[in-house]
Amino acid sequence: MEKQSLEKVIVEHPFFADLESYYISLLVSCASNVRFDSGKYILREGEEANEFYLIRAGRVAIEINPPQRKPIIVDTLGEGDILGWSWLLPPYTWRFCARAAEATRAIALDAKCLRTKCEQNHDLGYELLKRFSQNIYRRLDATRLQLLDVYAAH
Amino acid sequence: MLPIETVSFVPQPWPVRTVTKETPDTFTLTLEPPEAQSSRFEPGQFSMLWVFGVGELPISISGDADAGAHVYTVRSVGAATNSLVSREPGESLGVRGPYGVGWPMEAARGRDVVVVAGGIGLAPLRPVIYRVLRNRDQYRRLVILYGARSPRDILFRKELAAWAKQKDTQVLSTVDYGGLSWHGHVGVVTSLLKYVRLQPAQTVAMVCGPEIMMRFVARELVGKGIAAENLYLSMERHMKCAVGLCGRCQWGQHFICKDGPVFSFDRIAPLLDRYEL
Amino acid sequence: MDQSPQFRLAPEQLDKLIGSLARRGYEVIGPVVRDGAVVYDRISGAEELPRGLTDDQEAGRYRLKPRQDAAFFGYASSPQSWKKFLHPAQVKLFDAEQQDGVFRILPAPDERRRFAFVGVRACDLAAIGIQDRVMLEGPYRDAIYQARREQVFIVAVECAQSAPTCFCASMAAGPQVRSSHVDLTLIEVASSSEHWFLAQTGTDRGREVLAELEHRPSKEEERRTASEAVESAARAQTRRIDNTGIRDLLYQNFEHPRWDNVAERCLACANCTMVCPTCFCTTIEDTSDVKGEHAERWRLWDSCFTMNFSYIHGGSVRTSGKARYRQWMTHKLGSWIDQFGSSGCVGCGRCISWCPVGIDITEEVEAIRGSKGVSHGKTIA
Numbered sequence: 001m002e003k004q005s006l007e008k009v010i011v012e013h014p015f016f017a018d019l020e021s022y023y024i025s026l027l028v029s030c031a032s033n034v035r036f037d038s039g040k041y042i043l044r045e046g047e048e049a050n051e052f053y054l055i056r057a058g059r060v061a062i063e064i065n066p067p068q069r070k071p072i073i074v075d076t077l078g079e080g081d082i083l084g085w086s087w088l089l090p091p092y093t094w095r096f097c098a099r100a101a102e103a104t105r106a107i108a109l110d111a112k113c114l115r116t117k118c119e120q121n122h123d124l125g126y127e128l129l130k131r132f133s134q135n136i137y138r139r140l141d142a143t144r145l146q147l148l149d150v151y152a153a154h
Numbered sequence: 155m156l157p158i159e160t161v162s163f164v165p166q167p168w169p170v171r172t173v174t175k176e177t178p179d180t181f182t183l184t185l186e187p188p189e190a191q192s193s194r195f196e197p198g199q200f201s202m203l204w205v206f207g208v209g210e211l212p213i214s215i216s217g218d219a220d221a222g223a224h225v226y227t228v229r230s231v232g233a234a235t236n237s238l239v240s241r242e243p244g245e246s247l248g249v250r251g252p253y254g255v256g257w258p259m260e261a262a263r264g265r266d267v268v269v270v271a272g273g274i275g276l277a278p279l280r281p282v283i284y285r286v287l288r289n290r291d292q293y294r295r296l297v298i299l300y301g302a303r304s305p306r307d308i309l310f311r312k313e314l315a316a317w318a319k320q321k322d323t324q325v326l327s328t329v330d331y332g333g334l335s336w337h338g339h340v341g342v343v344t345s346l347l348k349y350v351r352l353q354p355a356q357t358v359a360m361v362c363g364p365e366i367m368m369r370f371v372a373r374e375l376v377g378k379g380i381a382a383e384n385l386y387l388s389m390e391r392h393m394k395c396a397v398g399l400c401g402r403c404q405w406g407q408h409f410i411c412k413d414g415p416v417f418s419f420d421r422i423a424p425l426l427d428r429y430e431l
Numbered sequence: 432m433d434q435s436p437q438f439r440l441a442p443e444q445l446d447k448l449i450g451s452l453a454r455r456g457y458e459v460i461g462p463v464v465r466d467g468a469v470v471y472d473r474i475s476g477a478e479e480l481p482r483g484l485t486d487d488q489e490a491g492r493y494r495l496k497p498r499q500d501a502a503f504f505g506y507a508s509s510p511q512s513w514k515k516f517l518h519p520a521q522v523k524l525f526d527a528e529q530q531d532g533v534f535r536i537l538p539a540p541d542e543r544r545r546f547a548f549v550g551v552r553a554c555d556l557a558a559i560g561i562q563d564r565v566m567l568e569g570p571y572r573d574a575i576y577q578a579r580r581e582q583v584f585i586v587a588v589e590c591a592q593s594a595p596t597c598f599c600a601s602m603a604a605g606p607q608v609r610s611s612h613v614d615l616t617l618i619e620v621a622s623s624s625e626h627w628f629l630a631q632t633g634t635d636r637g638r639e640v641l642a643e644l645e646h647r648p649s650k651e652e653e654r655r656t657a658s659e660a661v662e663s664a665a666r667a668q669t670r671r672i673d674n675t676g677i678r679d680l681l682y683q684n685f686e687h688p689r690w691d692n693v694a695e696r697c698l699a700c701a702n703c704t705m706v707c708p709t710c711f712c713t714t715i716e717d718t719s720d721v722k723g724e725h726a727e728r729w730r731l732w733d734s735c736f737t738m739n740f741s742y743i744h745g746g747s748v749r750t751s752g753k754a755r756y757r758q759w760m761t762h763k764l765g766s767w768i769d770q771f772g773s774s775g776c777v778g779c780g781r782c783i784s785w786c787p788v789g790i791d792i793t794e795e796v797e798a799i800r801g802s803k804g805v806s807h808g809k810t811i812a
Contacts, residue, residue: 059339061332061340062340070333072331073332075340076341141370142341142344142345145366145367150363150364151272151274151303151330151363151364151367153229153231158570159571159572160571160573160574160577163525164536164538167535206719206723207527207723207726208717242532244532248536391748392743394713397571398570398571399566399569399571399573400713400715400733401713402714402733404766406811407765407769409770412569412571424812425812428685428811430748430749430751431748431749431811
């Protein structure tokens with residue numbers, strides 16, 4: 001995908017809504033277009049977190065593998081969602097697995113490239129962290145509701 | 155207020171026609187109204203079902219209101235509900251009702267109907283779906299968002315698939331956790347909202363499920379611009395008489411049995427998070 | 432009493448009154464002494480009444496003691512009220528018989544009764560009116576209450592003394608009888624030197640009964656003496672509830688620290704709900720025989736103070752004593768107004784006397800009001 005159309009895709013993704021075009025252009029150099037076939041593992045627990053993904057289409061299942069049991073899907077993400085936070089903070093290792101439940105298209109953002117840019121330009125770093133925090137806050141809320149297991153018999 | 159009915163708390167015996175297992179702990183009973191009995195009810199209403207010598211429970215009617223179908227979907231969570239679902243076809247259940255203020259089918263006419271159900275909460279909302287689909291041109295879009303605990307707890311699976319094929323109807327399901335054979339959404343029912351193109355000004359939303367789930371959903375829907383007067387919840391408290399005379403189901407100044415169980419959110423928002431109200 | 436004619440009766444006429452009501456087929460109920468308290472039961476003559484007795488009541492205290500005169504109604508409230516008869520503590524709803532999973536219902540026989548209540552104080556008359564609104568004026572009418580209430584003949588008595596626990600005057604429920612459709616209203620004037628009754632009727636059947644008793648039109652000074660006795664009973668009341676904006680006061684003080692204070696004292700014994708003449712909460716219970724062929728369904732008095740009152744699968748909604756006391760008081764004085772158009776309290780003071788730890792509802796209202804209208808926490812409506 002050309003740089004211009006990549007930039008267009010980033011701009012249109014809800015995660016980057018209202019981000020100044022100057023910062024968008026900084027990000028584009030860290031971005032690439034990726035595709036995952038259905039069933040393919042996008043990232044695995046314990047591996048180095050080198051990228052994060054803006055999902056454009058498809059569905060990704062977040063899985064935890066408990067010992068001696070089949071994997072449990074604890075969340076699914078789709079169009080407009082962000083996959084991956086572990087790249088943000090040390091030790092930069094994935095804490096779960098993510099598998100494409102359907103054929104999935106995404107923009108991958110290189111973690112080392114992005115971290116370097118954020119260290120150089122703290123304003124960019126702040127803009128990204130603001131957006132990530134919102135995402136994490138919403139997911140925490142949802143996770144808590146999930147934890148309550150409200151449908152269980154008491 | 156003019157009296158409508160003099161009550162003596164005596165049920166009528168109705169025979170059980172069928173008992174079907176929906177999920178490992180949930181069963182659907184269909185009851186046969188006796189000849190002379192009116193079987194009319196409105197979506198969202200409930201009946202008091204009495205098991206001989208055991209007890210009486212308020213159960214929402216989950217059948218087609220326009221066909222007077224007395225269908226009751228019951229989750230077995232204790233001795234009383236278990237005795238209810240253990241009935242065999244031909245046996246009797248005592249019936250009193252229908253009672254309660256139901257879903258706002260009139261207010262929803264000419265608007266988008268968004269139904270958000272959690273767990274067994276889909277049962278009291280099913281009559282809404284039937285009513286909308288039977289009178290399709292009286293309503294705009296129908297959106298059904300359903301959350302269950304796990305794939306094997308999903309209620310009315312075949313119907314959900316059939317409803318998804320209806321005109322201007324969107325059906326999305328999710329589970330709190332899934333196994334590898336589940337190919338759908340995983341996560342709480344609020345997370346499905348991002349897949350719905352909401353038009354808040356012309357939407358009536360109806361929510362039913364565990365109280366905590368309804369609070370979270372209501373917060374999300376209001377956050378997305380649904381007016382509190384267009385958002386409806388079905389509440390639940392301990393009931394004995396179902397007619398506002400035993401005092402038990404009081405919640406603030408409301409009797410859930412006769413002022414509800416369906417309430418618009420603007421009436422009840424201050425009550426919802428009062429601990430031990 | 433209002434402006435319609437008032438008549439003077441000698442005390443001996445009370446016995447004739449009871450006889451006259453009995454002859455008309457009424458079950459005559461009146462006050463009697465049992466186990467050291469005035470209770471309501473069937474009477475056949477005036478000699479069964481608590482003549483010459485008065486009560487000594489305070490928070491958590493009730494004693495009967497002799498009077499200097501021979502008044503029949505010389506005491507204030509008692510642990511029972513007329514709800515014992517109109518809204519009975521135990522009622523069988525129906526019997527049922529089952530064979531092979533199919534059952535039939537045998538409804539309880541018609542409970543139509545013809546009571547005559549002798550000695551209904553103004554507070555209790557107001558309480559009956561409040562229960563009428565609950566039981567008969569909603570979208571569902573209670574058949575059991577209706578069957579017992581429709582034909583009640585009421586002989587009301589305006590009090591000539593108040594107990595320290597009485598506050599009916601501040602609740603606009605007494606001691607004068609506020610209704611004009613009471614069959615017979617009496618004021619008893621009793622002292623060591625005189626004893627007579629002033630009587631007024633408000634219905635045709637009241638007039639018919641009065642016609643059978645010896646009576647004469649009252650004199651101006653007699654009417655003055657009688658009404659002064661009742662007015663002095665009102666003036667003697669020291670307890671009061673200020674009902675200004677009380678519903679909003681209670682709704683907006685859901686988190687008031689006073690509830691914690693009450694919770695430390697309240698035993699959740701439910702006495703207050705048992706003696707309260709307007710409390711109406713009930714439960715319905717099943718019994719069946721061992722073979723599972725015969726079952727009964729009973730309605731019983733219940734109280735919002737019990738743990739299982741608010742039980743829903745998973746647990747009770749109001750587990751703490753604090754939540755339950757708050758529910759009772761907020762309902763009685765506040766939400767009752769939204770539900771039934773009036774306060775649920777008539778100021779009879781029974782809950783104060785019969786609370787084993789002497790919790791005083793009037794004091795609790797003062798304490799919550801005392802924060803000068805500052806709301807604690809968010810409102811519940």
